[in-house]
Amino acid sequence: xxxxxxxxxxxxxxxxxxxxxxxxxxxxxxxxxxxxxxxxxxxxxxxxxxxxxxxxxxxxxxxxxxxxxxxxxxxxxxxxxxxxxxxxxxxxxxxxxxxxxxxxxxxxxxxxxxxxxxxxxxxxxxxxxxxxxxxxxxxxxxxxxxxxxxxxxxxxxxxxxxxxxxxxxxxxxxxxxxxxxxxxxxxxxxxxxxxxxxxxxxxxxxxxxxxxxxxxxxxxxxxxxxxxxxxxxxxxxxxxxxxxxxxxxxxxxxxxxxxxxxxxxxxxxxxxxxxxxxxxxxxxxxxxxxxxxxxxxxxxxxxxxxxxxxxxxxxxxxxxxxxxxxxxxxxxxxxxxxxxxxxxxxxxxxxxxxxxxxxxxxxxxxxxxxxxxxxxxxxxxxxxxxxxxxxxxxxxxxxxxxx
Numbered sequence: 001x002x003x004x005x006x007x008x009x010x011x012x013x014x015x016x017x018x019x020x021x022x023x024x025x026x027x028x029x030x031x032x033x034x035x036x037x038x039x040x041x042x043x044x045x046x047x048x049x050x051x052x053x054x055x056x057x058x059x060x061x062x063x064x065x066x067x068x069x070x071x072x073x074x075x076x077x078x079x080x081x082x083x084x085x086x087x088x089x090x091x092x093x094x095x096x097x098x099x100x101x102x103x104x105x106x107x108x109x110x111x112x113x114x115x116x117x118x119x120x121x122x123x124x125x126x127x128x129x130x131x132x133x134x135x136x137x138x139x140x141x142x143x144x145x146x147x148x149x150x151x152x153x154x155x156x157x158x159x160x161x162x163x164x165x166x167x168x169x170x171x172x173x174x175x176x177x178x179x180x181x182x183x184x185x186x187x188x189x190x191x192x193x194x195x196x197x198x199x200x201x202x203x204x205x206x207x208x209x210x211x212x213x214x215x216x217x218x219x220x221x222x223x224x225x226x227x228x229x230x231x232x233x234x235x236x237x238x239x240x241x242x243x244x245x246x247x248x249x250x251x252x253x254x255x256x257x258x259x260x261x262x263x264x265x266x267x268x269x270x271x272x273x274x275x276x277x278x279x280x281x282x283x284x285x286x287x288x289x290x291x292x293x294x295x296x297x298x299x300x301x302x303x304x305x306x307x308x309x310x311x312x313x314x315x316x317x318x319x320x321x322x323x324x325x326x327x328x329x330x331x332x333x334x335x336x337x338x339x340x341x342x343x344x345x346x347x348x349x350x351x352x353x354x355x356x357x358x359x360x361x362x363x364x365x366x367x368x369x370x371x372x373x374x375x376x377x378x379x380x381x382x383x384x385x386x387x388x389x390x391x392x393x394x395x396x397x398x399x400x401x402x403x
Contacts, residue, residue, distance in 0.1 A: 044129040044156075047122055051163075052254030054115040059257060061111035062245050065104040069238055071097045072231075088208035095201035102194035108241075109174070109191060116170040122163035130156035162251060173244050190237050197230065277388065280359035280371050283401055287335065287361075294328060337363065337397040340372075340385065347372070347392040350382035353402045361399040362390060372398060 072094070130153040137149035252258050301324055308317040338351035340362075354360070354374050362370045370390020374383045385392065 038132050040125075040128045040132040044125050047118070047125045048253050051115070051118045051122055052252070052256070054111070054118045055248060055252050055254045055257055058108075058111040058115045059245070059248060061104070061108040062241055065101065065108040066238065066241065066245075068097070068101040068104040069234060071100065072234060088205050091201045091205035091208060095198055095205060098194050098197040098201060102191060102198055105191045105194050112170060112174055116167065116174070119163055119166050119170065123160040123167075126156045126160035126163065130154075130160070166247070169244050169247060173241070193233065193237070273388070276357070276359040276373070277371060280361055283399060284361040284368055286401075287399060290331060297324070334401060334403040336400045336402050338400060340392050340394070340396040340398065342392060342394045347385045347387075348378065348382050349385050349398055351398075351400055351402075353400045354383045354385075354398070356383065359388060360385075362387070362392065363397045363399055364393065364395070369396060 133149045133153035133156060137146045137153065140146045140149060249257065249261055249264075252261065301320070305317045305321055308314075308320070336351055336353060338349045338354065341348045356374045356376055359371050359373050361368055362372050371388050372385045372392060373388050375386050377383050385398070
């Protein structure tokens, strides 16, 4: 059993029911008429599917383009300080990287245009859908359904605004910038930039083949400065792509991308939990290590004190014991064991060192009993805690490092 107490050291998700407007119409309607869907709903469903497909295409193209740009090795120019042969190899690597990225960029641009074309239709489609829902709210007698129809209309209007903002982002992206940043002076269209870069490094490689010696120091510096400017421009392109990609991932229409985002968020939460839990486990291991060290020291000290007493050195033995205990009291002052109070379904602990969102070992009866997370600070003082491994019971304490 592991002993870790410091006492041992010192003694409405919304759920909209399925309700068709046809249900409120006279029973004389034929089955075909009852099953017929309002054209605005049909168009909205089809438009959402088309936008979602275009989103998936753009995400795939963005990921491929980003992977290609990540292969750029502009630092390879450092080899130009050595020989023409090394410079030639550097240019060949850069030519291949720019060529690959140029091909990916063409696919990326096509995906941007495709998404823009589908998105351009969406604002009006969503506003028409909002009109349909408002109309159904006016015809619906059930208060709950009426309120939900109005909520759907409100959400549809919000989606229209989202699509309008996305159009602005797509236009800015096509221009080489973002919605809040214009292209820098001297920036060119990305495919042009990459195609010209491909040709430049091919021509530079030919130069190295035709030149038996290394470039002069002045030429090397000028070339390296040019490459630095190219690297900065490439980074600006990628910042713009990343900014829009993050927006797309944050609010996709595509059900596939929504599912991917949920998985990514869940994985991120799990990583955060593991990281915080890892710190708590390290604290527990630290306390265990101290207790093991104390036990080892006592195993040596106890027979030595007994021998001193047997030899009549009572005062020396008392002083040695007092010094040893004082050193461990100082060590224990680095930790605290605030008690957990459980009442009304809420667990509370009080200590200044407890920090919201952080995890701490739980101790019960002198041994480890799991881990808890601080949920929030309480207005009346102290913090609310919840178990993340095991459970919290009255009388439990938390292990906290205070120094």
